[in-house]
Ligand SMILES: O=C(O)CCC(=O)C(=O)O
């Protein structure tokens with residue numbers, strides 16, 4: 001190991017790698033207890049107040065003691081080698097965190113089943129499940145035969161707390177009479193592929209569905225399965241096959257409206273179905289057929305908007321795209337409400353008990369838990 005002191009500090013590790021550190025960055029990163037709170041890992045000062053040309057008075061570096069610096073003002077800093085190796089300044093900006101992989105087929109998600117007990121007990125398993133979710137947009141957490149699952153404990157484990165919506169912390173999908181329902185989800189009807197809460201200006205990032213009460217009749221039946229399709233993969237295909245339809249859906253605003261008379265609220269959101277970022281990448285889909293209205297589309301554009309929209313949905317219905325989930329009690333499915341559309345078939349089979357609980361998570365909380373699990377495991 002050799003240490004070179006010049007305009008910056010260089011360390012050539014025995015492994016052959018080189019670490020480079022600016023003096024101001026080293027002073028800013030001082031680990032001592034007058035500079036930062038060891039428990040909260042927060043700094044007591046503002047980096048903006050450091051002299052830009054700060055230099056060390058002395059630098060000593062040894063295998064036993066790591067790096068020791070005495071600064072011009074007499075302040076002393078110590079950095080263990082293990083810490084220096086982890087914090088070597090990169091030469092290029094770090095990769096952006098978000099990486100979405102489109103499903104090549106529905107089988108992509110079939111590999112994504114994680115045992116409930118592992119997720120509850122082990123940070124590595126928890127992180128694995130969440131990383132799968134971030135990447136593919138869907139993860140299944142399943143109990144072993146006869147094992148009980150507490151949805152509150154599981155939600156707390158995954159995110160600390162849920163993302164509230166109009167429905168509260170969660171909603172239980174019980175059948176309500178048609179003339180007294182605030183959502184047709186509370187029925188046994190089929191639901192077309194959709195994203196949830198489209199009438200919020202920012203719909204929830206992630207949704208969960210949990211098998212609260214599911215009997216054997218329901219578990220064995222084709223009826224009442226929930227269908228999931230990767231809208232991101234479909235949107236990328238649409239862009240290739242029919243760029244004009246893609247452009248129409250990315251620029252045309254449609255209306256999502258929900259009337260909740262009992263709550264004395266009418267929600268309204270006017271937004272495109274396909275949302276792009278400044279580089280033209282798909283970052284969100286908003287589509288909920290049962291609450292969607294084309295009322296604001298200019299007269300001449302109406303036929304083209306219907307054509308583009310039905311073409312997009314036909315593409316989602318293509319063979320091999322859908323993952324159909326047969327529910328078992330205790331199953332938890334989390335999916336990215338910005339890219340995965342979900343729907344279900346009608347279920348009116350006699351003797352069937354299928355009661356799901358639904359709710360939402362914000363990405364910030366899931367990512368924060370995943371990062372903690374990763375750094376702690
Ligand atoms: O019952 C289902 O499978 C899905 C219901 C639904 O769309 C929802 O709760 O958001």
Ligand SMILES: [Fe+2]
Pocket residue numbers: 185194195196342
């Ligand atoms: Fe839904």
